[in-house]
Every structure is written in structure tokens, then in C-alpha cells.
Amino acid sequence: MASKTLIIGACGQIGSELTRTLRSTEGVENIIASDIKKSNMTLVESGPFEILDAKDLEAIHSCVKRHNIGTVYLMAAILSATGEKYPKKAWDLNMTTLFNILNLAKEKVIKRVFWPSSIAVFGPTTPKDNTPQSTIMEPTTVYGITKQVGERWCEYYSEHYGVDVRSLRYPGIISWRTKPGGGTTDYAVEIFHKALEEGHYECFLSEDTELPMMFMDDAIKATLSLMNAEKESLSIKSSYNLAAISFTPKQIAKAIQQEIPDFVIKYAPDYRQHIADSWPNSIDDSVARIDWQWEHDFNLKALSIEMLQKLKKTELT
Numbered sequence: 434m435a436s437k438t439l440i441i442g443a444c445g446q447i448g449s450e451l452t453r454t455l456r457s458t459e460g461v462e463n464i465i466a467s468d469i470k471k472s473n474m475t476l477v478e479s480g481p482f483e484i485l486d487a488k489d490l491e492a493i494h495s496c497v498k499r500h501n502i503g504t505v506y507l508m509a510a511i512l513s514a515t516g517e518k519y520p521k522k523a524w525d526l527n528m529t530t531l532f533n534i535l536n537l538a539k540e541k542v543i544k545r546v547f548w549p550s551s552i553a554v555f556g557p558t559t560p561k562d563n564t565p566q567s568t569i570m571e572p573t574t575v576y577g578i579t580k581q582v583g584e585r586w587c588e589y590y591s592e593h594y595g596v597d598v599r600s601l602r603y604p605g606i607i608s609w610r611t612k613p614g615g616g617t618t619d620y621a622v623e624i625f626h627k628a629l630e631e632g633h634y635e636c637f638l639s640e641d642t643e644l645p646m647m648f649m650d651d652a653i654k655a656t657l658s659l660m661n662a663e664k665e666s667l668s669i670k671s672s673y674n675l676a677a678i679s680f681t682p683k684q685i686a687k688a689i690q691q692e693i694p695d696f697v698i699k700y701a702p703d704y705r706q707h708i709a710d711s712w713p714n715s716i717d718d719s720v721a722r723i724d725w726q727w728e729h730d731f732n733l734k735a736l737s738i739e740m741l742q743k744l745k746k747t748e749l750t
């Protein structure tokens with residue numbers, strides 16, 4: 434019997450889209466969604482769903498056995514902005530959950546793992562433009578620290594125990610179906626909602642803060658391409674740099690004004706400015722482009738049009 438796939442943190446921004454896409458390609462019954470709470474009822478009702486605490490190794494083990502799971506996507510985490518409010522909680526959750534899954538793979542209970550890293554692994558001493566795959570990494574957020582340490586452990590488990598774990602350093606992910614969950618790039622989603630609902634937006638980052646970003650469809654495409662790639666073609670055992678576009682709040686506001694000319698943006702930077710200032714402006718993802726032929730589809734204009742059209746339609750239905 435072919436093994437199934439378990440998505441942990443499936444109600445979240447990326448997990449929900451990943452579940453939806455995998456269910457449409459692999460069959461609804463083959464994708465088991467799980468989360469600590471039922472925070473997305475559309476997702477919960479779209480196929481098999483389990484309440485699962487990713488910190489509870491016994492519970493995951495039993496779920497894996499019950500459903501004959503071969504592949505796990507570990508999407509549960511505390512993100513950058515929330516992590517700064519609850520550093521100990523972020524460290525505990527982000528590290529315990531990763532070890533749980535890596536150890537199940539080490540014991541050969543599961544065969545393949547996806548674990549997302551982030552551009553938050555970089556810090557103020559990292560070269561800011563076209564940040565290379567291998568470079569100085571001195572993250573200053575607890576979230577970035579968990580991701581950097583996580584990458585080291587993924588490589589360690591791969592080298593020492595032959596674990597097939599694959600990872601991407603996601604940039605800020607922009608989506609219309611699900612709202613983001615407490616990251617520093619969340620403004621790039623909120624801005625579309627506010628543009629349509631109120632015609633104006635107060636941005637928590639300054640106008641010239643350039644950050645690497647990506648439309649959700651590209652993030653899902655990258656994730657599945659990496660997971661479907663031949664193991665032999667993957668030269669990076671920690672986490673791949675991944676990029677699509679980079680822009681500032683001023684530039685995204687301009688792209689929105691092309692569609693909604695009266696849209697007004699104001700700037701009121703808060704504690705998240707400090708986090709954003711420590712991250713790169715743009716990422717060199719040439720290793721991903723060579724190893725598994727990564728190519729993005731959405732630029733800023735295409736993404737803005739798609740976001741506004743889809744959100745308008747959602748509000749009308």
C-alpha cells in the first residue's frame with residue numbers, strides 16, 4: 434500500500450494552501466491534515482483532519498502509524514514578530530517539533546520530511562543585496578535563531594543518519610485565501626485587504642524597507658518541486674535560498690494605485706522595523722535554479738492584480 438502524507442500546522446497560511454494543492458494532485462484521502470486547533474474550517478472539512486500537537490512525539494508517532502504516513506510537511510511554528518513577544522515559547526515550539534520529526538525519520542518511521550526555513554536566518558552582518566546561499570549568518574531574532582539552528586540539525590541528520598529532509602528559506606509569502614500568522618512581512622498581505630475595504634493603509638514598516646517576497650502559488654510550486662526532485666540532484670542539505678521578487682512598501686503601494694488610484698498609504702514603523710532592517714533586500718537563489726530548475730512565475734504587477742481580483746471575488750461571494 435502506497436504511503437500517505439501528513440501536514441502538520443495545516444490550518445496556517447502556507448499549510449492550508451499546501452494541503453489544498455496536494456489533495457487535488459494526490460487524492461483527498463492520501464493527504465492527512467493536522468493542526469493543534471481547528472482554525473480554518475474550510476480546510477478541516479476538505480478531507481481527513483486530526484487534532485495533533487506537534488510537540489507531542491507519542492501523538493505524532495501514533496498518527497503516522499494509523500495512517501501509514503511516509504512524508505511529513507512540518508509547517509507548525511511561531512513566526513518572527515510573535516516570536517519576539519514570546520521568545521521561550523518560540524524556541525520550545527520551533528525546536529521540539531523539528532526534533533520530533535527528524536527523530537521519526539532517523540528511526541525510519543517516516544521516509545521524507547519538508548521543514549521550512551526563512552530569510553530570517555540572515556542578520557545585520559549578512560550582505561544585504563543578492564545574499565548568497567553560503568554567507569555570514571548572525572540572526573538577531575529568536576525566530577531566526579531557531580531557523581538557523583534547525584538548518585544545522587537538518588544537515589546533521591542528513592549527513593550522519595541519512596535522513597531525507599528538504600528545506601527552503603522562504604521569503605515573505607503573499608496569499609489571498611488565508612491571512613498570515615505573525616510575521617514581519619505580513620504588511621504585504623494586509624495592504625491588499627485594507628486597500629479594498631478602506632481605501633487606505635497604515636504600514637508598520639518604513640516606505641523604503643526592501644524585502645524578498647513571493648506569491649503563494651510560487652511558494653507551493655517551489656515546495657513541491659523540491660520534494661519531487663531526485664535526491665541525488667540536491668547539493669544543499671541544510672536549506673535552499675529561494676527568491677522571486679523584492680519590493681518596498683512604497684513600490685507595492687504604487688502597484689496597488691495602478692488598480693485603485695485613490696489608495697492612500699501612511700507609514701508608522703513599529704518594533705517590526707527593527708526585524709526587517711536585519712534581513713536581506715534580495716536573495717541569490719541560483720543554486721535552487723540549477724539543482725532543481727526553480728523558476729518563479731509572479732512579478733509584483735501580476736501578484737498585485739491577482740491579489741485584488743481574488744480578494745474582490747471572495748468578498749462578493
Ligand SMILES: NC(=O)c1ccc[n+]([C@@H]2O[C@H](COP(=O)([O-])OP(=O)(O)OC[C@H]3O[C@@H](n4cnc5c(N)ncnc54)[C@H](O)[C@@H]3O)[C@@H](O)[C@H]2O)c1
Pocket residue numbers: 441442443444445446447448467468469470472485486487488507508509510511512526549550551552602603604605606607612613614615616618
Ligand atoms: N508565511 C511566511 O511568510 C513564511 C516565511 C518564511 C518561513 N515561513 C515558515 O513556514 C512555516 C509555515 O508558516 P505559516 O505562515 O503557514 O505559519 P502560520 O502561523 O500561518 O501557521 C502555523 C500553523 O501551525 C499551527 N500550530 C502552532 N502550534 C502548533 C502545535 N504545537 N502543533 C500543531 N500545530 C501547531 C497553528 O495553529 C497554525 O495553523 C513556518 O515554519 C514558518 O516559519 C513562513
